[in-house]
Amino acid sequence: MSRRHPFTLLALVAALTALAWILPAPAGGLGTAAAALALAAAAGPRRVLVPALVTAAPFWLFLLLLHDVPSTIAIGLRLTTMIASVVWVGALLPPGRLVEAMVAAGWGVTAAYLFAAALSAVPLLKARAQRIVDAQRCRGLSPRGGLGRRLRALRALALPLVLSVLHEVDERALALETRGFVPGARRTPLAPPRDGTGERAARWLLLVACGAALAWRIAWRG
Amino acid sequence: MARLTLERVSFWYPATERPALRDASLAVAPGEVVALVGNVGAGASTLLLVAADLAPRVVGGIIKGTVDFRGRGNGEGGRGIVLPTPWTQLSGMAFTVRDEVAFGPANLGWPRERIAGAVDRALDALGIGALAARDPATLSGGELQRVVIAGIVAMEPALVLLDEPTAELDPEGAGLVWRLVRALAGDGCSVVVATSDLNALPEVAHRIVWMEDGAVRRIGDPALLAENALCEAGLATTVADVWRTARLGAPYPLTVAQAEERWRQ
Numbered sequence: 345m346s347r348r349h350p351f352t353l354l355a356l357v358a359a360l361t362a363l364a365w366i367l368p369a370p371a372g373g374l375g376t377a378a379a380a381l382a383l384a385a386a387a388g389p390r391r392v393l394v395p396a397l398v399t400a401a402p403f404w405l406f407l408l409l410l411h412d413v414p415s416t417i418a419i420g421l422r423l424t425t426m427i428a429s430v431v432w433v434g435a436l437l438p439p440g441r442l443v444e445a446m447v448a449a450g451w452g453v454t455a456a457y458l459f460a461a462a463l464s465a466v467p468l469l470k471a472r473a474q475r476i477v478d479a480q481r482c483r484g485l486s487p488r489g490g491l492g493r494r495l496r497a498l499r500a501l502a503l504p505l506v507l508s509v510l511h512e513v514d515e516r517a518l519a520l521e522t523r524g525f526v527p528g529a530r531r532t533p534l535a536p537p538r539d540g541t542g543e544r545a546a547r548w549l550l551l552v553a554c555g556a557a558l559a560w561r562i563a564w565r566g
Numbered sequence: 567m568a569r570l571t572l573e574r575v576s577f578w579y580p581a582t583e584r585p586a587l588r589d590a591s592l593a594v595a596p597g598e599v600v601a602l603v604g605n606v607g608a609g610a611s612t613l614l615l616v617a618a619d620l621a622p623r624v625v626g627g628i629i630k631g632t633v634d635f636r637g638r639g640n641g642e643g644g645r646g647i648v649l650p651t652p653w654t655q656l657s658g659m660a661f662t663v664r665d666e667v668a669f670g671p672a673n674l675g676w677p678r679e680r681i682a683g684a685v686d687r688a689l690d691a692l693g694i695g696a697l698a699a700r701d702p703a704t705l706s707g708g709e710l711q712r713v714v715i716a717g718i719v720a721m722e723p724a725l726v727l728l729d730e731p732t733a734e735l736d737p738e739g740a741g742l743v744w745r746l747v748r749a750l751a752g753d754g755c756s757v758v759v760a761t762s763d764l765n766a767l768p769e770v771a772h773r774i775v776w777m778e779d780g781a782v783r784r785i786g787d788p789a790l791l792a793e794n795a796l797c798e799a800g801l802a803t804t805v806a807d808v809w810r811t812a813r814l815g816a817p818y819p820l821t822v823a824q825a826e827e828r829w830r831q
Contacts, residue, residue, distance in 0.1 A: 440661035461658035467703040515654035518620050522647045524673030532672045
């Protein structure tokens with residue numbers, strides 16, 4: 345499945361999510377949630393399925409507190425579909441591959457950049473936050489203890505992190521400019537994923553399925 | 567004919583009244599390595615930004631004077647600048663070192679085969695071929711610095727501007743960068759480098775530009791780094807400084823080899 349074109353994987357996620365909300369509850373949600381969880385299980389029970397279930401669990405709890413049981417099941421199954429399919433695609437699709445697909449499909453470099461930069465920023469920010477925590481610890485700040493202490497530690501972490509990120513924006517703009525990243529640049533996709541006729545057809549099929557489900561649901565309600 | 571000419575250039579950063587660069591004039595020929603030396607606030611980094619056409623176009627601010635560059639915009643046949651903070655120079659669009667180095671060439675729209683060749687040469691030149699598959703976010707500062715330099719070199723610019731390129735590097739890495747600078751100049755590329763690694767300059771630079779308080783104070787050959795005035799400013803090579811401190815008499819040698827030769831005489 346990971347060899348599929350990134351757009352196909354995204355289309356599958358979008359279709360599952362859309363169908364979860366379009367099809368009548370609870371059967372529709374049950375079907376889409378089962379499909380999403382099956383995909384997650386196939387991608388790796390511990391790596392994908394467990395994180396998906398752990399992420400979905402608090403939502404079920406909140407729903408149960410706010411709604412009756414039928415509504416909880418209906419909305420919970422829909423949310424589980426969304427969460428499981430997003431966790432699945434996140435685990436399966438390397439961001440670089442998606443960016444290559446976007447560039448190859450003729451998307452502007454700016455749009456592709458916004459997407460890739462947002463994804464690549466996460467590990468960089470995590471590493472920087474850790475360095476700031478280490479530095480603050482060296483200066484006697486303890487991030488452990490009571491709530492007040494933790495809040496003070498959070499402020500000592502957040503302020504330098506935000507300021508350094510703002511400073512970095514300026515320098516990164518210079519770096520991108522000098523490396524030819526300017527609006528309208530005709531960027532060469534380095535390793536464009538193969539997009540076969542079958543996959544394109546599958547994406548259309550998913551779109552048609554969602555459209556048909558929507559039409560049927562409107563007609564059925566009427 | 568000079569590849570880069572600055573004539574009486576002054577530059578003010580946004581919202582400042584004092585110019586960061588004052589009446590600076592400089593000409594850089596093809597194949598020439600020019601080193602900018604000076605203390606903090608001398609204006610070397612600003613001169614590089616102006617030469618790279620980033621100040622004021624991207625940075626903002628006000629410029630007076632003339633900057634003439636005989637080449638194309640950025641990249642191939644144009645200008646490439648390496649700033650002193652490698653962690654801010656990553657594209658944010660690459661998830662391996664190879665793709666990071668290929669980022670610039672890809673933006674130039676080169677065919678994939680050409681990009682692959684340029685990336686391989688740049689990785690080899692910086693000795694980072696073994697890092698090609700690594701995530702740039704996991705690299706050390708020194709490794710990142712080499713990746714960033716490789717990313718610029720891969721674009722085959724005609725003018726390379728380096729701001730403290732060896733600041734993050736160990737001696738071996740620094741030696742590699744200086745060998746690369748010589749090789750670039752040998753291929754006809756012009757290089758302007760702002761550096762505090764003064765001991766490397768006698769072997770690398772064709773000319774030294776001493777900058778002070780935003781102005782070009784003196785321009786000369788590397789022997790300038792052994793003059794009394796630069797010794798007093800803390801901008802001489804270590805050998806020259808030691809020779810002077812020991813009152814062994816001028817002219818001071820620049821390098822260990824020169825000192826040894828003088829000592830034998």
